[in-house]
Amino acid sequence: MKHCSQCGAVVSLKVPVDDNRERHVCDACDIIHYQNPKIVAGCIPVWEDKVLLCKRAIEPRHGFWTLPAGYMEMGETTAEAALRETLEEANARVELQGLYALMNLPHVNQVYMMFRSKLLDLKFSPGAESLEVQLFREDEIPWDELAFTTIRHTLRYYFEDQQRDSYQLRIGDIVKEGDGYGFVSSPPTTG
Secondary structure (H helix, E strand, O other): OOEOOOOOOEEEEEOOOOOOOOEEEEOOOOOEEOOOOEEEEEEEEEEOOEEEEEEEOOOOOOOOEEOOEEEOOOOOOHHHHHHHHHHHHHOOOEEEEEEEEEEEEOOOOEEEEEEEEEEOOOOOOOOOOEEEEEEEOHHHOOHHHEOOHHHHHHHHHHHHHHHHOOOEEEEEEEEEEOOEEEEEEOOOEEO
16 A cells, blocks of 8 residues: 555555554554455355355466355345355355354465355356356365365365264464465364
8 A cells, every 4th residue: 555545645554553563554644544354255055965166267266166255345244245256156046054164364364254055956157257167076076176275175174074964163274384375273163
């Protein structure tokens, strides 16, 4: 951020009075511009023993597979965002079955919130941001073609829980480790 969105003056990084971290502060009007992580909400749409995945038609990771998810909009809840993203990306209608995964990505200032969901019918098709959509059993998942670490971890946990028929809320952090990323799990909770 270089200029104040209120008055257009230059902003500087400094620690405001009674704060403990650097913020963008306007040099002219002293407005503090807080920047916070973005919330990504999405679904794990399920039909019997299969999960619906979308092949991305946009960057980042064009041509790779993902669960339907995206940034939350102003004025909506996380559940509304998950339903909207599933409809936008896969033209799929789902019934939410509860929050399943909450993953923090501090290196990109994001928080992922993925909901377990049941497809209401098999009337799905690619939305504007998807090249194709398809149902996959666990052994059919294109593991090497998944777009994001968050999706890989969410699906691995989901299929483990599916085998036990017992789903736990998964909470953890995706952290940079050398050239890759790892998942640091918090203790699972029942749900």
